[in-house]
Amino acid sequence: MADHALTRERRSTALAVFGRNWALFFLLLMIIIFFFTGKNFFTVSNIQTIIYSATTSLLLAFAETFVIISKGIDLSVGYVMGLSTIVCAGVIRDLYAVQFGVHWPAGVAIALGIVAGLVASLACGLASGLLVSRFRVPPFIATLGVLGVAYGVTLHGSDGGFPIAFLPNILTQIGNGYVYYYNPALHAYSFFSPPLGTTGAQIKDMIRLFPNTLIVTLIFLVVLWHLLKNTRFGQHTYAIGGNLDAAVRAGIDTRRHLMQVYVLSSLLSGIAGIIWVFQTGQGNFVPMGSNLELFAIAAVIIGGASLNGGKGRIMSTLVGVFIIAVMANGLTLSGVQTFYRFIVTGVILIVAIVVDQLFPDLL
Amino acid sequence: MKSRNGLLTFVGQRWAVLFLCLELVIFSIFGQGFLSLNGIQIVLFYGTSLFLLATAETFVIVTGGIDLSVGFIMGFSAVISAKLVTAMVTAGLAPSTAIILAIIATLAIGMLPGLLSGFLVGRLRVTAFLATFATGGIVYGISLLLSGGGETKGVPDLANVIGNSYLLYWAPGKSLSFFTRPEVARGTRVIEMIPSMLVITAVVVIVAAFVLNRTRFGRHTYAIGGNEDAAVRAGINIRRHYLVIYSLSALFSSLAGIIYMLEYITGKPDAGTSFLLDSIVGVVIGGASLYGGAGTVWGTILGCLILSVLETGLRMAGVPTFDKFIAVGLILILAVLIDQFFPELIHKED
Numbered sequence: 001m002a003d004h005a006l007t008r009e010r011r012s013t014a015l016a017v018f019g020r021n022w023a024l025f026f027l028l029l030m031i032i033i034f035f036f037t038g039k040n041f042f043t044v045s046n047i048q049t050i051i052y053s054a055t056t057s058l059l060l061a062f063a064e065t066f067v068i069i070s071k072g073i074d075l076s077v078g079y080v081m082g083l084s085t086i087v088c089a090g091v092i093r094d095l096y097a098v099q100f101g102v103h104w105p106a107g108v109a110i111a112l113g114i115v116a117g118l119v120a121s122l123a124c125g126l127a128s129g130l131l132v133s134r135f136r137v138p139p140f141i142a143t144l145g146v147l148g149v150a151y152g153v154t155l156h157g158s159d160g161g162f163p164i165a166f167l168p169n170i171l172t173q174i175g176n177g178y179v180y181y182y183n184p185a186l187h188a189y190s191f192f193s194p195p196l197g198t199t200g201a202q203i204k205d206m207i208r209l210f211p212n213t214l215i216v217t218l219i220f221l222v223v224l225w226h227l228l229k230n231t232r233f234g235q236h237t238y239a240i241g242g243n244l245d246a247a248v249r250a251g252i253d254t255r256r257h258l259m260q261v262y263v264l265s266s267l268l269s270g271i272a273g274i275i276w277v278f279q280t281g282q283g284n285f286v287p288m289g290s291n292l293e294l295f296a297i298a299a300v301i302i303g304g305a306s307l308n309g310g311k312g313r314i315m316s317t318l319v320g321v322f323i324i325a326v327m328a329n330g331l332t333l334s335g336v337q338t339f340y341r342f343i344v345t346g347v348i349l350i351v352a353i354v355v356d357q358l359f360p361d362l363l
Numbered sequence: 364m365k366s367r368n369g370l371l372t373f374v375g376q377r378w379a380v381l382f383l384c385l386e387l388v389i390f391s392i393f394g395q396g397f398l399s400l401n402g403i404q405i406v407l408f409y410g411t412s413l414f415l416l417a418t419a420e421t422f423v424i425v426t427g428g429i430d431l432s433v434g435f436i437m438g439f440s441a442v443i444s445a446k447l448v449t450a451m452v453t454a455g456l457a458p459s460t461a462i463i464l465a466i467i468a469t470l471a472i473g474m475l476p477g478l479l480s481g482f483l484v485g486r487l488r489v490t491a492f493l494a495t496f497a498t499g500g501i502v503y504g505i506s507l508l509l510s511g512g513g514e515t516k517g518v519p520d521l522a523n524v525i526g527n528s529y530l531l532y533w534a535p536g537k538s539l540s541f542f543t544r545p546e547v548a549r550g551t552r553v554i555e556m557i558p559s560m561l562v563i564t565a566v567v568v569i570v571a572a573f574v575l576n577r578t579r580f581g582r583h584t585y586a587i588g589g590n591e592d593a594a595v596r597a598g599i600n601i602r603r604h605y606l607v608i609y610s611l612s613a614l615f616s617s618l619a620g621i622i623y624m625l626e627y628i629t630g631k632p633d634a635g636t637s638f639l640l641d642s643i644v645g646v647v648i649g650g651a652s653l654y655g656g657a658g659t660v661w662g663t664i665l666g667c668l669i670l671s672v673l674e675t676g677l678r679m680a681g682v683p684t685f686d687k688f689i690a691v692g693l694i695l696i697l698a699v700l701i702d703q704f705f706p707e708l709i710h711k712e713d
Binding site: 073131135136137138140141142144145146147148149150151152153155156160291294297298301307308337339340341342343344345346347349350353354357358 | 431692700
């Protein structure tokens with residue numbers, strides 16, 4: 001009898017562990033499947049490609065994590081990213097490119113461009129934060145309004161969606177660079193740039209490790225994980241999302257806190273936009289159809305957060321983002337058309353929310 | 364004091380109508396050819412898809428939900444109907460038969476995503492936002508897949524004849540005809556009045572307004588949005604109701620997709636993407652509450668007219684169209700702020 005109860009308990013613990021981490025198991029399963037079906041999927045360079053291309057989606061999803069835990073939603077992340085991209089690239093071009101007459105040093109232009117991008121995204125965050133916290137506008141509508149304004153300004157700044165070119169090359173050298181280079185032909189290694197004397201023919205065989213963007217990602221991962229898990233700011237975010245009234249009675253300044261959450265969200269999206277400038281070397285406007293915010297929200301929810309607030313973790317969001325990123329990459333390498341990305345993301349999302357709804361005690 | 368309050372109440376309650384009038388006056392002054400039969404018809408022509416999607420959205424928002432899939436379903440139906448018509452014509456059917464069959468089939472297929480959303484929301488208690496977002500993603504993926512990411516060409520010319528026809532053709536002093544252009548000498552001035560697709564839209568909108576306003580189904584919709592628990596206790600079958608609401612929303616969106624196919628004789632997945640924002644904004648400007656239980660079809664139509672006039676007016680005034688997005692965002696924020704600050708002004712009766 002006691003044995004029986006023990007087995008049952010053990011089984012339910014196993015189920016609970018699986019239920020709580022199903023997204024992680026799913027990610028591993030997907031990696032195993034693509035290992036067999038995808039050509040060159042499980043190679044160092046491809047894994048680095050996945051990490052490299054997930055950088056901006058990660059930042060957007062982290063931004064969304066804070067907002068969703070506070071029981072809000074931020075529909076503007078993708079558009080704030082686009083705005084920051086255009087503003088940053090526009091300022092760099094106007095200060096640097098010869099055609100515009102100023103021609104300041106690249107470093108100064110880039111620094112000012114980054115500041116401009118951050119200011120633009122800060123303005124968006126202040127606007128949605130003010131609307132949500134002070135005027136009690138539903139987050140959905142507040143950020144939808146900010147989205148419209150940001151999108152319009154973005155189109156304005158890019159003359160209707162043309163990429164902003166004539167930016168210094170140093171941008172892509174940083175954005176697409178690696179920390180460690182090894183040239184087998186010369187037996188030489190170096191950091192941050194290819195070894196001296198590397199010829200064009202040898203570049204193909206050169207070993208590159210740790211994309212620069214990986215370091216950025218890791219820094220944000222650790223800082224935001226700490227912020228959410230171990231600080232008062234994080235605890236208050238959970239408290240507000242769990243029960244707003246209780247949080248008010250507990251003496252939390254909810255207005256100020258919600259303001260900070262939306263400003264943080266917009267700033268992270270703005271940083272994603274700046275990184276995008278570094279990765280592409282131009283101010284490439286993010287088109288309306290790419291639905292970045294929807295993929296960010298999907299990643300957060302697949303990771304196990306709830307739109308009812310009070311639930312979610314940075315590490316779970318990480319898993320959610322990589323489920324979508326690995327899937328997109330693996331499907332492409334397996335020769336499946338990329339259109340399936342939308343379908344599969346939708347299906348995984350439905351599975352995630354149904355699991356969440358049906359087995360709330362598991363998770 | 365009293366009279367000032369009275370004036371404020373007057374403005375607060377009718378700010379949307381007053382705003383629309385203000386827009387009309389401004390664009391009549393600054394817009395090239397805005398104040399003409401043609402200008403007004405362009406406003407309404409742009410509005411057809413928006414009216415349908417926003418009407419669909421109204422039903423969902425009144426229940427306290429939101430439907431993020433309307434634009435994707437519109438694109439989906441545009442692609443499906445274009446594919447079906449092309450396939451049937453290739454198979455040897457007459458264009459007219461092909462178009463009719465394709466429309467019926469597309470309406471049936473277009474309801475499927477709505478059934479899925481309704482099932483997720485009603486039966487599995489998934490948040491409407493997520494359920495429709497997931498459905499929208501799946502539908503968008505399928506339409507990209509079917510169309511190969513581009514436009515579906517090869518729709519017979521008859522679609523164009525139907526889609527871009529007018530209810531009335533009037534050659535002054537010579538002839539008057541319905542639906543088909545009169546046989547008159549080349550160069551004769553023929554005045555075209557009321558696009559046929561607008562007539563279809565108007566009929567659908569009037570029926571929808573009647574259903575929401577005057578029937579038991581409509582009252583149940585408000586009841587669910589106002590207080591779901593109370594609605595359950597009052598014996599409303601909310602599972603079935605959600606299923607019907609989301610299917611209805613998908614049906615209206617499919618109709619918008621079919622109209623798109625007829626007007627542009629092509630189908631593309633992105634046909635409705637840009638309307639999602641506008642349709643939600645139209646409903647909110649029209650006085651509906653995202654918390655459910657409030658909103659009318661006519662209010663929504665008013666909200667859509669504000670957007671449609673803005674879009675057309677800005678273009679005719681020579682302002683780059685992308686400034687429209689800024690204006691739409693600001694109007695949305697304005698609408699919500701007015702709603703938040705003067706609730707007693709607007710919801711006098713409650």
